[in-house]
Amino acid sequence: MKVGYLGPVATFTHSAAVSAFPDEEAIAYASIPDCIMAIEKGKVDVAVVPIENTLEGTVNITLDYLYHISSVPIVAEIVVPIAQHIMVHPNNKATWQSVQKVMSHPQAIAQCHTFLQTELYGVERETTPSTAYAAEWVSNHPSELVAAIAPYMAAEQYGLMIVKENAQDIELNQTRFVVLSRNPVNIALPDRAEEKTSVSVILPNNMPGALHKVLATFAWRNIDMSKIESRPLKTSLGEYFFLIDLLSDGETQLVQNALEEIALLGGKTRELGTYHVYRLPVKVK
Numbered sequence: 001m002k003v004g005y006l007g008p009v010a011t012f013t014h015s016a017a018v019s020a021f022p023d024e025e026a027i028a029y030a031s032i033p034d035c036i037m038a039i040e041k042g043k044v045d046v047a048v049v050p051i052e053n054t055l056e057g058t059v060n061i062t063l064d065y066l067y068h069i070s071s072v073p074i075v076a077e078i079v080v081p082i083a084q085h086i087m088v089h090p091n092n093k094a095t096w097q098s099v100q101k102v103m104s105h106p107q108a109i110a111q112c113h114t115f116l117q118t119e120l121y122g123v124e125r126e127t128t129p130s131t132a133y134a135a136e137w138v139s140n141h142p143s144e145l146v147a148a149i150a151p152y153m154a155a156e157q158y159g160l161m162i163v164k165e166n167a168q169d170i171e172l173n174q175t176r177f178v179v180l181s182r183n184p185v186n187i188a189l190p191d192r193a194e195e196k197t198s199v200s201v202i203l204p205n206n207m208p209g210a211l212h213k214v215l216a217t218f219a220w221r222n223i224d225m226s227k228i229e230s231r232p233l234k235t236s237l238g239e240y241f242f243l244i245d246l247l248s249d250g251e252t253q254l255v256q257n258a259l260e261e262i263a264l265l266g267g268k269t270r271e272l273g274t275y276h277v278y279r280l281p282v283k284v285k
Helices: 012-020 032-040 060-068 090-098 106-111 113-119 131-140 152-158 210-219 252-264
Strands: 002-006 025-029 046-053 074-081 085-088 101-104 124-127 146-150 161-164 174-181 191-202 224-232 240-247 268-279
Touching (some): 032 046, 060 240, 060 268, 085 090, 085 131, 210 224
Parallel strands (some): 074 268
Antiparallel strands (some): 085 146, 191 240, 191 268, 224 240
């Protein structure tokens, strides 16, 4: 089985993909659209892409492609704790606090702001296309006194020494990844026994209180929502669709009944998938 993911190797998406599918062929793609189109065209059997981060919020391009382009359902969600580590070439382990530059993806640098301000104040910061790129650069330049901010897998991949674990400001930073496939998949991670159903909804036109009435179809059935978000329909200004994540927990018939009621109100709905949630443990040693 071929598993497409947002590359490059040794990134959090790569970690999610190979942890969920350790015995399958992992194929890196340069962008989220490339990855989603790969499964849409049948080039891969599974795709793994990020959809939401604790600090940065929704990955809008993923959501837009799932709604506007993709016909492949969500079959699983993987929650990955985001642990950023300071790493250097083994030659520089003893002198890492004297580094002249810190390299990483802009988000990783931002996530480690407090540590950089207190422990490496005044040190030059250089942004890179990915955390893995920074780690690879440090690995290839052993004579340069430079540190990278990257996940554990990058240190493992490129032979670097972690000199400061969990340098991120917020310990509970996490990213949600969705797994797309036309067929059921086996995830090699602990199942949290939590089931979600993701649906998109276009509200009925010219109906006072339309959103309230749509949400009421879930409320009176005691179906909990874990998320609701609006995105432009890309038709005309002021027109939106809503993405709603429901905690279905096996009550798929109740969800179907709610969607039928929304249709009777004049709304349009589409199921993006019913799936279980899995969690990837933090690995630092």
